[in-house]
Amino acid sequence: MSEKRVNENRVSQQESSIPVPEPSAASEPFWAATRARELHMQRCAACARLVWYPRFACPHCGHDQLDWERLSGQGVVYAVSVHHRPALPALADKVPYAVVLVDLAEGARIMSTMFGQPPRVGDPVTVAWAPLPDGRNLPTFELS
Ligand SMILES: [Zn+2]
Numbered sequence: 001m002s003e004k005r006v007n008e009n010r011v012s013q014q015e016s017s018i019p020v021p022e023p024s025a026a027s028e029p030f031w032a033a034t035r036a037r038e039l040h041m042q043r044c045a046a047c048a049r050l051v052w053y054p055r056f057a058c059p060h061c062g063h064d065q066l067d068w069e070r071l072s073g074q075g076v077v078y079a080v081s082v083h084h085r086p087a088l089p090a091l092a093d094k095v096p097y098a099v100v101l102v103d104l105a106e107g108a109r110i111m112s113t114m115f116g117q118p119p120r121v122g123d124p125v126t127v128a129w130a131p132l133p134d135g136r137n138l139p140t141f142e143l144s
Pocket of ligand 1: 044045046047048049058059060061062063
């Protein structure tokens with residue numbers, strides 16, 4: 001395994017914060033945009049479909065030109081799983097929280113987290129941001 005490969009799989013984890021992936025070559029533009037609290041996603045230049053998560057080739061058609069674009073951050077809850085026991089120590093003071101699938105207005109579906117009152121399927125939501133220690137922000141959602 002090359003050193004580059006090891007770095008791409010590294011995960012930041014501190015007891016007090018939510019573990020998040022280190023940016024990889026594919027995901028670096030996504031994470032850079034989170035510093036400005038903007039939700040960016042790749043769109044395939046050939047089939048025009050959104051691609052989530054970040055990668056080097058379109059999972060729908062195999063084309064390798066994926067262009068980044070900013071999304072509205074608006075969506076609708078497709079599914080909800082409410083967690084009453086924290087999956088991680090950093091989430092101990094946040095229970096209950098909801099792991100959600102959100103259908104974004106632009107058409108992609110993204111898994112995320114919602115803190116506070118758990119949403120219901122069909123609720124309109126807006127992206128929110130949980131600050132990370134290194135200046136990035138983790139996209140979460142809140143009721144619109
Ligand atoms: Zn495609």
